[in-house]
Amino acid sequence: MRGTKRVVQCAAMAALMWMTLCTGIGAQQARAQNQASERDWWKNAVIYEIYPRSFQDTNGDGVGDLNGITERLDYLKELGVDAIWLTPIYPSPQVDFGYDISDYRAIDPQYGTMADFGRLVAEANKRHIRVLMDMVMNHTSDQHPWFIQSRSSRTNPYRNWYVWRNGKGETATSKGQPPNNWESIFGHSAWQWDATTRQYYYHKFYIQQPDLNWYNPRVHQAFKDILSFWLERGVGGFRFDAITTLFEDPSLANERVIRGKDGKPLRNAYGDVVLDNSRTDNLPGVHPVIHEMRETVDKFDSSSYPGTRVMIGETYLSNIAQLNRMYGTPQKPEFELPMDTQVAFINKLDVAAFRAKLTDVETRIGGNTPLLLLDNHDNPRMDVRYGDGVHNTQIERVLSTVLFASRGAALFYYGDEIGMKTTPPARKQDVKDPIGITGWPKEKGRDGERTPMQWNGRPNAGFSKPGVKTWLPIPPTAETVNVTAEMFDATSLLTWYRALIHLKKTNPAFAHGANVMLDAGNDKVLSWMREAPGAARVVVAANFTAQPQAVDLKAAAEGLKAVHLKTLLKSPEEADPITLDKIALGPFGVYIGELD
């Protein structure tokens, strides 16, 4: 007996040791895996853009605030979000709703305090959600102390922080003409006369947003310090605003006027002639600056949470070669995630165009990670750009499938997940965005895509207390299009978003697999395959038309022998069984299946 007992004891001890060893190894492995995933988190990230004014108001002033974002973190966690990008929350006169910054190291009291910010970051971190800040380096507010100094005299030490030039034909009594024909993106001349020092300053955006002079090294240092300030406060990275417009051609040569077929200059919504932007956009000087910022940000990378601090670029570019350039080189890296606005703003349901742009970003960025998106706070929402008014929900399912079922990081805008509609002001006197005032009625401004988040169908939609006057009106569609209504509806867009994001996060082919286009001649259905070593292949088919379609992906994909598909996700309207040689899709139907 004794002997048996000892054997049992020994066995028990051995088992215990084995378990300790195993859990030890397991823990080590898990740690190593975690470290790798913290470093690579951004490669398959789901990033959610928040327009803080419009997300959640907690203090009853009709404007969203930081505490409101903190309150909604559980919703975001449940949605599957890895990071939130906040449009600017720094002190600002709010001419461009925060993109005119008067202090880069504080929080605008409208949105809260530094303590609220700290709490937001801490609560977000508990849920493994990184907070990304917007970094506006092209310009400041005209109320920023740097500009107040700069405009005070021609000899002020800050004079050279901005772009000051003499006018043409100026006399003692007249300001003459602006230095050249350059225009503001927000309408009319990009030059503003300043009577105190009798020179013009340059502003690519509003008059109240003077451009910084990036030929001045002190400007570089100032921003490196600002980045460090926020990184030390735990942010997960930055979205770099208007990055392509940092530099202007110092020769001040005029830009070329674009002419129509009739030889007459083209005109934009503000009535200005259209210029080619060749002297004020995407000048080569921008690349060393991005690299310099990357060096600063990389110093804060760690192998544990928050891992890599990520740099996102607002990169409106005209072709894939320019986008590729924004990643930099292995020796001189630039952005981890420059935005691919080429896919986002195709603005029509053109299968061939989507296929071509998705192929570009799969094959022509040298193994870097694409950052896809469909929407943001500067463009009408998807309903206007892609909807047909009848099948909008189905169409948004198609588009979100492109976003989340393709390789790379995916960025979406608050309210996309419930199908919020663009709701522009009906009258000029209601417009808040100054470009809507300058451009009315052709350009109604960006208020329509910035309306308050629709949380429920009650008055003020759960964004603000009932009875409060919200900064922009709650769209009438909030009664039916809202989080509460969609949360438990199996056919809602929100349910679709959650399922897609879940797949992106959990299916190995989705998480890491290459995108391989299938059925390349089809101009009605976009089909592709996700393929990763060791993972079951996944096929995706999305009908871009209002007519039923059927595709044969067995014939389309050479080497695909299996016919059986395990359905991972499909539009609620699609019927099973579906086989690889006959994927039948209803109007704007989507099918996602795994090959057995």
Ligand code: GLC
């Ligand atoms: C970016 C922002 C936009 C802002 C502009 C000027 O394009 O997204 O909202 O008005 O820069 O800062």
